[in-house]
Amino acid sequence: MGLVKIGFYTILESTRVKLCFYIFKSSVEVCSLLQDRPPQSFDVERVRNDFPILDRQVNGHPLVYLDSGASSQKPQSVIDTIARYYSQQHANIHRGVHHLSQEATQAYESAREKVRAFINAEHGHEILFTKGTTDGINLVAASFGRRFLKKDDEMIISTMEHHSNIVPWQMACEQAGARLRIIPMTRCGELELDGFESLLNPRTRLVATVHVSNTLGTINPVEEIIRLAHERSVPVLLDGAQAVPHLRIDVRALDVDFYAFSSHKLFGPTGAGVLYGKESLLNSMPPYQGGGDMIERVTFERTTYNSLPHKFEAGTPNIVGGIGTGAAIDYVTQFDEKAIQAHEQALLVYATERLLNIDGIEIIGLAQNKASVISFLLDGTHPFDVGTILDQLGVAVRTGHHCTQPLMDFYQIPGTVRASFALYNNRADVDALVSGVERAAKMLL
């Protein structure tokens, strides 16, 4: 058991974990006390009935799905929308003179409007449909990078980024001769804002950071990050893949410049996502890909480009993906956002408290402000072995580095077991997880 220094405290490692947890727990309680209105009640059993997959058995046990961070399950309304589209509405969109094409175009564009309203963007044309978060970040890295990143410039990301918010920037920096700077963090799993501020300088061109960490659950202080960056006229991109399922996002209140997320983590279809960008920035950036739909006029000598959003949506898009994203937004917005948050926070506190009672467990990531994600290790065991035992009991968790290898290097661990909770999880799911981990501890320790 090592000695760890936290500020002016020097305490034992296990005490540090408990201390982090008590700070975290009391901050959750304070947060709920500070809410301006009590959340409406949230009937999780009714919600579970909307998700047909939750009725199935896995390995002879009822499915306990705790892998929503990787991909969430789909409510019947989203499944029905997708089936209806293919059975009744499908045609290629834009420029079609016939009825079906116009109906499909209308459905696709009305989904764009649903996304706009969902994140409170000013204009529909600031919403670009993408393949997902990865695709959205690559779009900005390729296009913004080509236009604005020059030799000796700098880009800032953080220690806790998903590979999809690291590698595209490494590629852009390599091309431009620019370099990446990394926001430091504490072992509790919080970004160090002083460290961030000291990285900002006249060579900084963009800050790109994760809103909610997929591995730690940390909800980063993005308002403060944006404020500090904007004071130096540096734009900010947020990777919202894990934020959108848990928090209500208002891009105008945040004043964020780019915001990327995936539909499949928000109860929508795979292969679909959204990149929000401020109109002025998107207009100043070159197209990402060339092809149909993104042009205004093509000759062999020269091409002029279409207006937003089409300039960035080359080729036949994932039409059903866009429409399915709209259906997913209809689904989540029927609930009181505070009720969802209160439900998920209660599960997080309950699960954290129960897991910490298991001998040999270490929770990785105990930030004060956390979404419902718990990464943990059972002393001396491999995460894969724990995950396999849980799977035999019908409990689906994710194991490994979670596409955050630099974060694993920071903690000097190969990976973790990660349980991630969504609005359809209940206390029985936590109980199944805990008894599965207790069983794994008995078998492996």
Ligand SMILES: Cc1ncc(COP(=O)(O)O)c(C=O)c1O
């Ligand atoms: C924080 C974060 N960013 C980006 C991604 C990439 O999302 P996608 O694979 O849907 O593009 C993920 C996926 O797990 C994620 O958790």
